Amino acid sequence: MEIDILEWIGYLASILVAISLMLTSIVRLRIVNLIGSGTFAVYGFLIGSLPVGFVNLFIVFVNIYYLYLLLNRKEYFETLEVSPENKYLARYLKFHENEIERYFPGFLFDPQKHSFCFFILRDAQVAGLFIAYPENDHTLHVVLDYVGPRYRDLKNGYYIYNKFVNFFKEQNFNKIIAEARSKHHYKYLQKLNFKPLPDQGEQELLFEKGI
Numbered sequence: 001m002e003i004d005i006l007e008w009i010g011y012l013a014s015i016l017v018a019i020s021l022m023l024t025s026i027v028r029l030r031i032v033n034l035i036g037s038g039t040f041a042v043y044g045f046l047i048g049s050l051p052v053g054f055v056n057l058f059i060v061f062v063n064i065y066y067l068y069l070l071l072n073r074k075e076y077f078e079t080l081e082v083s084p085e086n087k088y089l090a091r092y093l094k095f096h097e098n099e100i101e102r103y104f105p106g107f108l109f110d111p112q113k114h115s116f117c118f119f120i121l122r123d124a125q126v127a128g129l130f131i132a133y134p135e136n137d138h139t140l141h142v143v144l145d146y147v148g149p150r151y152r153d154l155k156n157g158y159y160i161y162n163k164f165v166n167f168f169k170e171q172n173f174n175k176i177i178a179e180a181r182s183k184h185h186y187k188y189l190q191k192l193n194f195k196p197l198p199d200q201g202e203q204e205l206l207f208e209k210g211i
Contacts, residue, residue: 006046013039013056024149027070034063077159079130079167080119084111092119092129100146105181107144114143118164120156127151130160135177140168142178145185157192165211176209 016036023029037059044052082089093100093109100107113133120128128147135141147156161176168176178194180186194207 009043025152030067140173
């Protein structure tokens, strides 16, 4: 194997580790760091540096261990409904306004219209915010389904749209419409089995899901 190929392996490992440190999702951080440290271990053994190889191999097993704990941890989900005029709700929206604008560009909270406001709690910690309003007697329109950086692993979405959805059934809703205003949220809705509304043209914005 030529030395330039070894150098590229080292560069790749360094880049992966650097990328992992910039990720906000703990699960993604562990996965990317696992790949990076694994690549570094291979690099260390190939160049004959046993300390580099064994230290990074140890980091691989550390990442596997913590990923196992993260993915198998039992969490208690619940919702906390608040009024649109709630002071903490206003503070939460203000504090996260830059991130909300990133994932939901153009979002404006309307207390007169947005009648369903729920904080999503995970083990009694606020993990996200869900805001919606009735579009008609049987359709719920979701305008904000924000998840904090520490909790972006789809568990919030599965809880809302697979379990908590029974609450909306009791309110006589049979369909949910959600807006995909960013590519991140677009992918999120697709993973949760939302389908684009027909006849929207090339710029699909609204997605629907039967309940």
